[in-house]
Amino acid sequence: MRGLGFLGRVAAFSGMMMAAAVPAHAQAIKLWTLNFANDSANQAFQSIIKQFETANPGMTVQVETRGVDEHKAALRVAAGSDQGPDIFFSWAGLGLGGEFVKSGLALPMDKYYAQYKWDDEFLPAADIFSKQYAGGRYGVPYSFHGEALYYNKALFAKAGITSEPKTYADLLADADKLAAAGIPAITFGGTVNWHVMRLLDEILETQCGAEKHDALMTMQASWASEPCATKSFTEFHNWSSKYFLKPFMGIGQDQSFNLFLAGRAGMMLEGDWLVGQLKQNNKLADYGLFLFPTGGSRLYGFSEYNYISSKSKNPDVAAKFLDFLASKDVQQAHLGDFGSISINKNVKYTSTEPLDQEWVKIFNEVNGTFVNGDQAFPLDVTTEYWRIINEVASDNLDPSKAAAELQKFIGNRK
Amino acid sequence: MQLSRRLQSPPFQGAMLLAPALIVYGVFALYPLIDVFGLSFMKWNGLTPTRTFVGLDNYVQVFNNDPVFWGALRNTILWTIMSVAFPPLIGFGLALGLNQNIPGRAPLRALYYMPVIIAPIAVATMWRWMYDPFFGLFNQMLAGVGLQSVIKDWLGDRNVALFSVFIAYVWQTVGFSMVLFLAGLQSVSQTLVEASRIDGAGRFGVFRYVTLPALKPTITIVVILSLINSLKAFEIVYGMTGGGPAQSTQMLAMWAYTEAMQLGDFGRGSAISVVLLLITLAVVIPYLRWSLRRQDANQ
Numbered sequence: 001m002r003g004l005g006f007l008g009r010v011a012a013f014s015g016m017m018m019a020a021a022v023p024a025h026a027q028a029i030k031l032w033t034l035n036f037a038n039d040s041a042n043q044a045f046q047s048i049i050k051q052f053e054t055a056n057p058g059m060t061v062q063v064e065t066r067g068v069d070e071h072k073a074a075l076r077v078a079a080g081s082d083q084g085p086d087i088f089f090s091w092a093g094l095g096l097g098g099e100f101v102k103s104g105l106a107l108p109m110d111k112y113y114a115q116y117k118w119d120d121e122f123l124p125a126a127d128i129f130s131k132q133y134a135g136g137r138y139g140v141p142y143s144f145h146g147e148a149l150y151y152n153k154a155l156f157a158k159a160g161i162t163s164e165p166k167t168y169a170d171l172l173a174d175a176d177k178l179a180a181a182g183i184p185a186i187t188f189g190g191t192v193n194w195h196v197m198r199l200l201d202e203i204l205e206t207q208c209g210a211e212k213h214d215a216l217m218t219m220q221a222s223w224a225s226e227p228c229a230t231k232s233f234t235e236f237h238n239w240s241s242k243y244f245l246k247p248f249m250g251i252g253q254d255q256s257f258n259l260f261l262a263g264r265a266g267m268m269l270e271g272d273w274l275v276g277q278l279k280q281n282n283k284l285a286d287y288g289l290f291l292f293p294t295g296g297s298r299l300y301g302f303s304e305y306n307y308i309s310s311k312s313k314n315p316d317v318a319a320k321f322l323d324f325l326a327s328k329d330v331q332q333a334h335l336g337d338f339g340s341i342s343i344n345k346n347v348k349y350t351s352t353e354p355l356d357q358e359w360v361k362i363f364n365e366v367n368g369t370f371v372n373g374d375q376a377f378p379l380d381v382t383t384e385y386w387r388i389i390n391e392v393a394s395d396n397l398d399p400s401k402a403a404a405e406l407q408k409f410i411g412n413r414k
Numbered sequence: 415m416q417l418s419r420r421l422q423s424p425p426f427q428g429a430m431l432l433a434p435a436l437i438v439y440g441v442f443a444l445y446p447l448i449d450v451f452g453l454s455f456m457k458w459n460g461l462t463p464t465r466t467f468v469g470l471d472n473y474v475q476v477f478n479n480d481p482v483f484w485g486a487l488r489n490t491i492l493w494t495i496m497s498v499a500f501p502p503l504i505g506f507g508l509a510l511g512l513n514q515n516i517p518g519r520a521p522l523r524a525l526y527y528m529p530v531i532i533a534p535i536a537v538a539t540m541w542r543w544m545y546d547p548f549f550g551l552f553n554q555m556l557a558g559v560g561l562q563s564v565i566k567d568w569l570g571d572r573n574v575a576l577f578s579v580f581i582a583y584v585w586q587t588v589g590f591s592m593v594l595f596l597a598g599l600q601s602v603s604q605t606l607v608e609a610s611r612i613d614g615a616g617r618f619g620v621f622r623y624v625t626l627p628a629l630k631p632t633i634t635i636v637v638i639l640s641l642i643n644s645l646k647a648f649e650i651v652y653g654m655t656g657g658g659p660a661q662s663t664q665m666l667a668m669w670a671y672t673e674a675m676q677l678g679d680f681g682r683g684s685a686i687s688v689v690l691l692l693i694t695l696a697v698v699i700p701y702l703r704w705s706l707r708r709q710d711a712n713q
Binding site for chain 2: 069072073076077079080099100103104105190191193246247248249250251255259379380383384386387390391394396405409412414
């Protein structure tokens with residue numbers, strides 16, 4: 001009896017300890033995100049999590065970071081289990097992020113948008129992607145990015161270029177001047193397919209205009225019968241054969257950036273996050289930027305989101321963390337770490353760096369956006385889009401046949 | 415007593431010893447195999463709980479409308495032929511050399527075997543850097559000896575990329591064949607070797623009529639393992655080119671993974687896996703049967 005009594009007391013004590021432990025455990029959330037190329041973003045993330053945990057005793061955020069492809073694969077594996085994240089990073093839009101929403105793996109967040117009054121906080125251009133689903137609002141903006149042409153001021157001067165190009169014809173003329181001076185006009189890394197893709201995306205906007213470009217990317221218009229699509233591939237091939245720093249197919253975007261830093265090419269088509277990378281390398285003063293002169297007023301850019309998993313056992317804690325991450329104070333304190341622009345519209349921009357100011361001006365004047373091809377297309381079409389772009393860039397496919405080849409793939413989809 | 419006797423019986427003990435391995439095999443090999451076969455007739459994105467039966471549609475799509483599949487199949491066949499020819503041949507040569515009584519034999523054996531124990535993804539990273547078109551070892555060396563005309567974008571030029579990756583694969587796997595051949599060489603009867611020498615056989619004669627026949631079981635094992643490993647080549651290609659440029663180094667195993675895990679089409683990825691499995695069986699089983707029959711006939 002005494003033994004049983006002792007065991008009973010042990011059991012009761014264990015039960016009490018477990019009961020006491022449960023609330024602490026229940027406040028723990030897992031966040032899966034990317035290992036960002038811009039390391040200041042990774043460091044800022046860690047710092048914000050510590051601040052959140054200090055401000056909310058008992059709540060913990062466990063972060064797992066991965067490369068882009070590994071992250072996508074991990075999310076897919078986790079979809080079938082309850083051991084996945086409470087919050088996961090994905091891109092905004094119907095492509096990559098939309099797949100998870102459509103499959104019921106993201107939690108509708110209307111309740112939290114109302115509770116935290118997020119519409120009063122978020123930039124409308126970034127916020128808009130949460131509203132494109134029929135069943136409610138999904139995800140919250142994590143970042144909003146624009147992409148532009150960065151240029152090496154010294155190389156432009158060496159080539160005799162005295163002002164930034166205003167039209168596509170000006171840009172081609174400048175590329176010719178750079179080529180004549182023996183300077184490759186632009187650098188890309190071909191191993192990551194999305195890098196070279198950016199140039200074709202911009203050329204499509206230039207050659208087709210906003211409406212037709214959107215119709216092509218949503219596959220409402222036929223690539224085979226739109227002359228601007230074929231013209232775009234031809235223009236793209238003109239760039240890859242005459243103006244690219246070569247070789248480019250065997251290097252990645254990171255190495256392309258190193259070559260750009262080393263003054264091996266005149267321009268690089270990159271996002272606003274490059275400002276942070278240039279800052280890290282103490283090279284801000286050596287570079288300028290201008291928007292790719294598409295002839296339209298839309299900004300080439302995209303938004304990245306954090307979504308709450310529909311399987312999260314702690315969606316309220318997850319929403320609280322996302323609110324903390326997006327709050328004006330946190331965003332103000334980490335301005336520039338995630339990109340030149342914050343997703344919080346109440347943040348004040350005080351940077352005196354010309355490139356930061358340039359981006360703030362661009363974002364203030366933005367009149368619509370068009371997203372990267374890999375976020376507009378479904379995944380299988382993106383893969384084929386990349387293959388065709390790479391084939392054209394490496395002279396293995398006649399550019400006049402490229403648009404028709406893409407349309408053939410789209411037409412055969414089931 | 416009866417129970418104790420039954421517990422001690424050899425069949426029962428054999429079954430008990432085999433059971434854990436059988437369970438592990440069933441759960442981690444047999445079940446996934448059956449599931450993949452079933453999935454190849456379904457449409458499933460890996461995210462939703464529902465799988466829709468589509469019959470042979472995935473196979474029809476793979477064979478007719480997949481612009482990458484046939485290239486990946488061609489690469490897999492070429493890779494397999496090269497893998498069965500080169501690493502075993504080089505491994506055999508190394509084994510013959512390192513079977514001689516030469517100074518530093520043991521450290522040399524360890525040196526040649528070392529790449530086998532390195533993770534393929536680490537090998538890929540290392541070789542990717544050596545192949546770097548701007549700062550890589552190979553192009554720097556070629557430039558250093560004045561061979562600028564030979565400099566290439568080793569992993570970015572579709573005409574050479576697959577072969578560049580294959581060289582890294584040979585470097586990594588040759589030690590494996592070498593060790594198997596070394597083991598085989600050491601089991602060659604010295605009595606037979608000496609007898610043949612007494613009978614007047616030269617070095618080549620001993621090799622041709624004694625060593626080589628004695629190595630037949632080893633050769634069979636090396637060829638089969640090389641075949642199987644080459645057909646499922648994945649990590650090193652994934653790590654070095656990711657299938658690029660423009661899918662020109664894509665392999666069936668990696669394309670199956672890409673379709674399923676990256677593009678979210680598990681049905682099509684499974685169909686490609688089944689095709690790969692059938693090719694593997696079609697190649698390995700006849701060879702195995704032929705080898706076993708020859709061994710039986712020789713005995």
